[in-house]
Amino acid sequence: MNWKGVFPAVTTKFNEKDELDFELFDKNLQFQLEAGVHGIILGGTLGESSVLSLEEKGALVKFTVEKVAGKVPVILNIAEGATKDAIELARLAEEWGAEGLMMLPPMRYKTDHRETVEYFKAVANSTTLPIMIYNNPVDYKIEVTLAMFSELVVCENIQAVKESTRDLTNVTRMRNLFGDRYSILCGVDTIAMEQLVMGADGWVAGLVCAFPEETVAIYTLVKAGKLAEARSIYRWFIPLLELDIHPKLVQYIKLAEAQVGIGSEAVRPPRLTLIGEEREAILNIINTGIATRPTLPDYKSIVID
Template identity: 30%
Template sequence: MIQGSLVALVTPMLASGEVDFSCLERLLDWYVEQGSNGIVAVGTTGESSTLDEQEHCEVIRRCVEHLDGRLPLIAGTGANSTREAIALTRCARQVGADACLLVTPYYNKPTQEGLYRHYRAIAEAVDMPQILYNVPGRTACDMLPETVGRLAPIENIIGIKEATGDLNRVTRLRELCGSDFALFSGDDASSREFLLLGGDGVISVTANVAPRQMSQMVAAAIASCGTEAEALDAPLAELHQRLFIEANPIPVKWALAEMGLIPEGIRLPLTWLSEDARPTVREALLAAGLV
């Protein structure tokens, strides 16, 4: 089972908006060195919604090739079209990704039955490990634990990234899905509590800028060392909040640029972090000892 601190990777871009593949490779090396447990490429934080299909597949391919087995690579392949999600998932399998992450279909608001059939269709079409992704704050679609429970017996659906921040769901999902079904937090602010309740890992925005600290905190929480995990999490608390002061990944890309790790590039309709918000994010980086 993939577990631990997984970096919800940004997609570095030049000022022109083109993907900066050299920078991408440097970031991957850094996360390996810093002790991260895995990489999640071209998810929400990776600006998947503004990459075309060719770019999407190329980022996955480059990540797989450069990591060369040093860390597991989970590819974001979700879409609000079942056919498109199948096509992206096939691409991820072809280039060697270890698993895929499939966000609930956004904008079109499917029913719980529609969600079940969507994910079942992808699982039946592509034989690779698949992780569900529930983030209703962005998709306007909430996949209920009971629907996840219906999907869990499908052999290649191996887990869920639960990003509601509702800690009551951890116990319910474990009851419905069993001990072998991976539960990942998708909410940095509540991830420590999520893990102490029995979660298996976190797919983290904060881990982009504080990979070692997140890896240490997550390891302590998974080991049920609550006091140690709390102490490790405390310096990151402001980051967990302030990296969402504007829409993700705007603040985290600015923070990485401030740390000298990526160029100042983002793709419309997202824009660079506003001047007024920069002191707030900088204070959080200082509190964590990152600048």
């Protein structure tokens, strides 16, 4: 697994019957691939993992693997409460054709240091799939500390971290302690360029779901050292990227996907689509961004070492 580049945490598309909408999902997927993304992550926060059945997760993985056809790796998120359930989902992910896992700490119960480390080790030791740990204590209440990462180095397939602590210094701390042992991918859209400049290897992105070209362009330009060009796009993008750090990020980003024609607003209850003043306010941000969308350089021709 090459944990570098832009990895969209794609949304799950639903139709009017609250069933998986594979046709619309594929439309968005093809836009991601055409933009040049480097991997696809299924069943994350944006993918509404907590309300997907096991059968739906399997169907999504199999469909995505078929449509991606080896162009980029397909990664499944694991967000379970019981260790045995996480181990079983890791086994199924491999069976379904996934090429990697993204893993949150245990859900619901707030594990301590020893419990968190043993949870990750148990799952890692049960599978051959490479793993990216999703470190998001702001939303999920358990921090995977540097001391924990020190213990997890013995698991060779724990290879990366989705760094969502909001602490920019963690990129440097991880590098100082572990060198290149762990790949570091930014998991918060609003600090992505900053983390990339400080040495992060990639970006697990949210607004990429609606704006894939702009997202990949920023990553490519930063890695090519073209910081002024990247900064110009990033400054335009920031009001949109801020939609990623709200509790209703799923509704906000799905509305953006609908506005650019590669998604719909449909969410699965208990989430509800936006209404009234809130919807109008978010639409104003999205439509202002669309109206002022920058002309991108030919980022696809840039070769990154």
